[in-house]
Amino acid sequence: MLPFGPIPDALGRDVILSGDHADAVLAYCHAMGSKFGSPGYLRYLFGLPVNKALLSGYLMTQRALRETTPHACAEEIARTALELLSCLDGGREDGSVLDVFAGVGQMAYSYAKAGCRVQAVDNDRTTVDIAVNNMALAGLASVVEYRLADGPATLASAVNTDRRLSIVHLDPPWRGSYQYDLTRPFMLEDLAVNVQELVRLGLEGARLVVLNLPHNALSSQIDDLAALAGCNALVQYQYVADFPASFGQAPAYFFGRSGGGHGGTTGYQERHQRLTVDGQRVN
Numbered sequence: 001m002l003p004f005g006p007i008p009d010a011l012g013r014d015v016i017l018s019g020d021h022a023d024a025v026l027a028y029c030h031a032m033g034s035k036f037g038s039p040g041y042l043r044y045l046f047g048l049p050v051n052k053a054l055l056s057g058y059l060m061t062q063r064a065l066r067e068t069t070p071h072a073c074a075e076e077i078a079r080t081a082l083e084l085l086s087c088l089d090g091g092r093e094d095g096s097v098l099d100v101f102a103g104v105g106q107m108a109y110s111y112a113k114a115g116c117r118v119q120a121v122d123n124d125r126t127t128v129d130i131a132v133n134n135m136a137l138a139g140l141a142s143v144v145e146y147r148l149a150d151g152p153a154t155l156a157s158a159v160n161t162d163r164r165l166s167i168v169h170l171d172p173p174w175r176g177s178y179q180y181d182l183t184r185p186f187m188l189e190d191l192a193v194n195v196q197e198l199v200r201l202g203l204e205g206a207r208l209v210v211l212n213l214p215h216n217a218l219s220s221q222i223d224d225l226a227a228l229a230g231c232n233a234l235v236q237y238q239y240v241a242d243f244p245a246s247f248g249q250a251p252a253y254f255f256g257r258s259g260g261g262h263g264g265t266t267g268y269q270e271r272h273q274r275l276t277v278d279g280q281r282v283n
């Protein structure tokens with residue numbers, strides 16, 4: 001039986017997808033693409049089409065199939081974060097990242113490939129075991145340290161012990177089911193954690209805080225969040241080729257403080273970036 005269907009998200013966490021599920025995952029992508037009007041839709045994981053990634057030995061949970069940051073977006077987020085960082089601090093940052101809700105590792109992978117050292121945290125044992133396998137397979141075990149722990153507590157401890165961080169990455173879990181409700185804006189209250197507090201804390205420990213939210217997040221809330229944290233915000237909308245419009249525009253929010261703002265920008269800025277499915281910029 002295929003591991004897809006009406007499995008509650010909590011159980012989907014424990015359904016591990018491997019090479020045996022490569023064809024089923026491909027069929028799932030095609031079905032999703034057809035349903036949302038983009039028959040060419042295909043997910044990439046760790047630089048490979050997801051079916052080939054699974055056949056190569058990478059693993060994911062069923063829930064991660066919906067939760068994981070698309071490879072193209074992850075690549076762009078890591079690239080942009082490092083560009084912003086070099087502007088914020090004249091290139092003096094060492095590129096250490098704390099990935100607070102790291103999942104099976106797509107963001108950790110992209111940061112590490114971009115030259116960062118990553119401490120990745122997830123509170124789900126199956127997810128962490130899978131991620132450790134994935135980082136080893138990608139040859140990144142020496143630069144990505146995975147820990148089974150509470151993300152917010154790990155962030156608080158890093159800040160309290162004055163651990164030097166360049167980037168705090170937040171891809172927070174949602175409350176309840178991980179289904180998009182496109183009939184209304186996504187509100188910060190729909191998250192299972194207090195993201196305002198995490199952004200504030202993150203900026204105490206790092207030069208840059210990066211936040212992933214669904215594309216229908218209310219931008220005025222982000223504006224308020226930046227004002228509350230006393231920082232600048234850049235929102236970058238990412239359009240991935242062959243992704244349905246409803247999930248091809250996942251925005252990333254970059255929060256930072258410095259005299260000059262985000263590389264010369266100040267206040268709330270928006271940027272739009274088109275991407276190939278394997279993460280190259282299209283100008």
Ligand SMILES: C[S@@+](CC[C@H](N)C(=O)[O-])C[C@H]1O[C@@H](n2cnc3c(N)ncnc32)[C@H](O)[C@@H]1O
Nearest residue numbers: 069101102103104105106107122123150151171
């Ligand atoms: C949206 S997913 C992150 C996906 C990840 N960015 C990726 O690309 O694979 C959120 C993750 O947060 C984890 N999580 C939920 N609550 C947590 C907590 N309190 N501390 C750490 N991890 C948590 C979940 O297990 C899930 O893997």
